[in-house]
Amino acid sequence: MKDSLGLYLHFPFCVRKCAYCDFLSAPADEAAKYRYAAALKKEIAEAGRMIAETCPGRTVDTIFLGGGTPSVMPADALIFVMEAVRGHFPVEPDAEITMEVNPGTLTEGVLSFIKEHINRVSIGLQGTHEEELRILGRIHSYEDFLASFRAVREAGIKNISVDLMSGVPGQTEKMWEEDLRRVTELGPEHISAYSLIIEEGTPFFEAYARGAFSGKCALPDEETERRMYHRTKEILAEAGYQRYEISNYARDGFASRHNLRYWERREYLGFGLGAASLFGHVRRSNTRDLAGYLTGSFTGPEEERLDTRAEMEEFMFLGLRKTDGVSFSEFEQYFGTSMEAVYGEVLARQLAEGLLMRGEDRVFLTERGLDLANTVMAEYLMD
Ligand code: SF4
Structure with missing residues (x-):
């Protein structure tokens, strides 16, 4: 029997660009978001028909709404896209359906969408200290995160992941330990702990190049980073989180099924701007041109036969x-x-x-x- 499929849906919109971010995302107006949802639906429908013809009965057991910030989409556009997924793919009853959200973006409408359609939420926090959030250019405070965490729990989500970032300019070992402890005390089921990578083309890269990360904003040195890395494993293990991937930790039974699919090279289809797929020995990447994607006048996807x-x-x-x-x-x-x-x-x-x-x-x-x-x-x- 053929393995089940994973679906990735990319939403390339954010309230504002974070200073370290090189993901495919940008601010956009509401009209562009609705047009994007329509373009996504078209892509989903075409792929659904292809799968139904070539491998009928192939079910979907993980769906991931990532970005960007999917939670800045209007709720009715999100419903429209999820209905397209369910209308064109047989989704297993216990499928893991994850949505990335950012603190400060959860409206009543998006929360009720989450309640109806989502069973795993991944919250981008990055740091619990205002100075970390400020230097990263995040749009939210730690208080905003706490409010979002509570709201997601109240929406009935029993599987929450929180993203944290080490190696932030000005971050001390003590601050990082506090970040980890504050988050574990809230009891999310999953924690992703990444180190900052300064990517070319970002404001952080320019700041780094002109020597702006010094004094109070200095980057942790190599030795401090190493100690932070080891403390991450220790603190999370003490709090009952098992490391199951280089940067990912989970309570028993809460490893991300969708991300495991990537590391196990099980097939998935990606929809939306820049989204990648692995299907039938071929890796595909969608266009990164938003205007072209919205009007359907793009070339591609690019394909690499492995x-x-x-x-x-x-x-x-x-x-x-x-x-x-x-x-x-x-x-x-x-x-x-x-x-x-x-x-x-x-x-x-x-x-x-x-x-x-x-x-x-x-x-x-x-x-x-x-x-x-x-x-x-x-x-x-x-x-
Ligand atoms: S919220 Fe995420 S995707 Fe959006 S700009 Fe910040 S880091 Fe990038």
């Missing part, structure tokens, strides 16, 4: 992001050859160096391997 070598590389470096690593039997089943036959030398060396550990049918990164994940995983590229 050969066996590229798929093997992805299997390893995406799978090893998970703390339970990759399975020998799944590798063999998918590729018709054993993992040892392809990667025997690198596996043996990394096992001997204490970067990997072997369990029954699986191999996964040790704590040391996780600390050096980028270097370890680069060794699975065959070039």
Whole structure:
């Protein structure tokens, strides 16, 4: 039987651009948001027809509304899009349906949409101190976040994720520990703890280049970052969150099913501006041109047919992001050859160096391997 499908719906709108953000998002007026919902519906309908023709009965078990900020969409436009999804795809009754929201954007209408259509909410907080939020250019205060968290719980959502960010200019180790503790005290089911990456083309990149991150706004040095990273694991473990991926922690049974799909290379279809899909050995990326997407006059999507070598590389470096690593039997089943036959030398060396550990049918990164994940995983590229 064919595996179920995941759907990703991208909403490229935000109230205002954060200073560190290089995601595909921008402010927009209401008219553009409604036109966008109509364009999304068209794309969803076409894909739904293609799936119904080529693999009838293929069900959907995860849906992710991401962005951008999906919660800045008008509630009736969100309903319109979700009805299109349900009208064109058979969605499993217990499907995980996640929506990203930002504090300060939840209207009554959006909350009732969440109550009706969503069962997992991911809240972008990033920091609990006003100075962290200010320097990041976030639109909300910590109080706004608390109000949104409560409102989402009151809407009946039993699976909430909170995003936090370490390595913020001016952030001390003590502030980061407070961020973690304040959030764990609220008891979300899932926490994503990322470190800030200063991306080219962002206001942060320019500020960094002209030396603006100094004095009270200094970036934590490498040693402090390392300690923050280790404290993250300790504080979250004490509070009952298990690390299941490099930056993701969950209470028992609350790992993100949709994100696991990405790391396990299970098929998904992405809709909307810049959205990516993995389907039938092909990776697709939609246009990033909003005006073209809205008028239907865009080229693409861009397609990359993955050969066996590229798929093997992805299997390893995406799978090893998970703390339970990759399975020998799944590798063999998918590729018709054993993992040892392809990667025997690198596996043996990394096992001997204490970067990997072997369990029954699986191999996964040790704590040391996780600390050096980028270097370890680069060794699975065959070039
Ligand atoms: S809310 Fe998220 S997507 Fe929007 S600008 Fe900020 S970081 Fe980027």
